[in-house]
Amino acid sequence: MKSKTTNKILGVVGSPRKKGNTHILVSRILKGAEDQGSPTEILFLGDLNISECDGCHICWKGKQCSKKDDMNKIYPKIIQSDVIIFGTPVYWYGPTALMKCFIDRFVSFNYPENRAKIRGKLAVIAVPFEEENPKTANLLVNFFKKSLQYLEMQLIDKILVPGVSRRGDIVKKGDQLEKGYKLGIKLAKYDR
Ligand SMILES: Cc1cc2nc3c(=O)[nH]c(=O)nc-3n(C[C@H](O)[C@H](O)[C@H](O)COP(=O)(O)O)c2cc1C
Numbered sequence: 001m002k003s004k005t006t007n008k009i010l011g012v013v014g015s016p017r018k019k020g021n022t023h024i025l026v027s028r029i030l031k032g033a034e035d036q037g038s039p040t041e042i043l044f045l046g047d048l049n050i051s052e053c054d055g056c057h058i059c060w061k062g063k064q065c066s067k068k069d070d071m072n073k074i075y076p077k078i079i080q081s082d083v084i085i086f087g088t089p090v091y092w093y094g095p096t097a098l099m100k101c102f103i104d105r106f107v108s109f110n111y112p113e114n115r116a117k118i119r120g121k122l123a124v125i126a127v128p129f130e131e132e133n134p135k136t137a138n139l140l141v142n143f144f145k146k147s148l149q150y151l152e153m154q155l156i157d158k159i160l161v162p163g164v165s166r167r168g169d170i171v172k173k174g175d176q177l178e179k180g181y182k183l184g185i186k187l188a189k190y191d192r
Contacts, residue, residue, distance in 0.1 A: 006038040006188045007082035007122070014088035014099030016046040021128035021170040025159065026087035028177045029126060032184020033083075041077065045098040048074070052101050059108035071105045083122040083187050084153075086144060090129035093139045109151055119152040120192055124183065127158065130165040137162075156190065157183055 011030045015022035023044075030040040048070040058066045065072060078084065088099040095103070109118040125144050127137050137160045148155045161176045163169075170176065 004189050004191070006036060007033070007190060007192075008080060009033045009038050009040045009083045009085065009184075009187055010077055010081040011040060011042040011085040012087060012099075012102065013042060013044045013046075014086070014096045014102065016096070016098060017167055018044065018046075020089070020167045021161065021164045022087040022089050022126065024168065024170050025126045025128060025161065025177065025180050026085055028180035029085055029124070029159075029184040029187070032181040032186075033188040034184070036185055036188030038184075038188040041081075043074065043077070045096075045102055050074070050098070050101050050105065053104040053107055055107075059114070060111045062111065062113060065105070065108060067105075071102075075108070079117045081121065082192060083124070083190070085124050085126055085187075087126040088140070090127060090131075090137055090140055093136065094143060095140055103147060106147075106151060115152065121153045122187065122190060122192060123148050123153045123155045124187065125155070125158045126180065128161040128164045128170055130163070132163045134160055134162050154192075157186075159183065 011026040013023050013026050034040050050071050051067045051069050056066050088095040108114055129136050159180055161173055
């Protein structure tokens with residue numbers, strides 16, 4: 001019997017802070033997948049120039065985005081991946097502006113001829129935040145649920161980590177990082 005090939009995984013860090021809680025969590029998920037043989041890549045949105053969507057809809061005419069920025073080299077990475085990890089801290093009960101700009105540019109996948117390039121891809125969200133109440137992330141979780149559902153992607157899991165504020169606080173949450181590592185193991189061979 002043919003064994004399942006490993007999934008290709010794209011980890012996206014939407015926090016501007018390198019070595020921050022989101023970066024550490026996304027890296028841990030990727031490590032679990034890599035240890036199972038998955039090819040992985042991590043993107044730091046803060047290192048990239050990704051502008052907001054203008055709503056010009058040129059992408060709906062089958063043309064390349066009118067914004068000549070780094071998103072045009074990220075689209076092929078999205079299309080070639082099986083799994084996308086959306087990592088963002090809670091910023092004012094929503095995602096960071098970096099993550100919001102990134103997601104806004106997914107509007108090009110609404111063009112019917114582009115839909116097949118995103119349909120069925122697996123997604124997970126990885127979300128640290130300061131407050132202790134897990135409901136703090138409700139709006140953000142709903143934003144991803146609705147948007148990914150609209151795009152016909154499959155949101156298969158989420159890791160919410162309350163109670164982390166300063167850069168690297170998450171290392172004290174060994175159980176959450178372990179959960180991340182195990183999620184990575186699962187993602188490596190998860191059936192699409
Ligand atoms: C602009 C800004 C807004 C924030 N808003 C919230 C918030 O609404 N609720 C919350 O619990 N934490 C909030 N935080 C705290 C971050 O979610 C928290 O520090 C998180 O661990 C940062 O992750 P990072 O280390 O990956 O950047 C905010 C932080 C900043 C800088």
